[in-house]
Amino acid sequence: MWYAVICEDVEDSAAARAAARPAHLARLQSLLDEGRVLIGGPHPAIDSEDPGDAGFTGSLLVIDFPSLEAAKEWVDADPYIEAGVYEKVTVKPFKLVVP
Secondary structure (H helix, E strand, C coil): CEEEEEEEECCCCHHHHHHHHHHHHHHHHHHHHCCCEEEEEEEECCCCCCCHHHCEEEEEEEEECCCHHHHHHHHHCCHHHHCCCEEEEEEEEECCCCC
């Protein structure tokens, strides 16, 4: 089943985000290789694809796991969480309707 992972950054998360980004992306790569990522990416702090120094305010990921518990366990081990990037993380079931 698909699960939405909605993350909100702490203030001034740019340095911690940059430091943990390689490990964060490497970890996502295995899910991508298995076709278990529907969408994913950060929320720019301003209305721009490249927010520059404004940075990001959080992230959204829709991932496939056999259960909500399994999805939460996987998310809890994310390098961004370990680095203190996220202030709040919500994981909940997602039903794909479109496209």
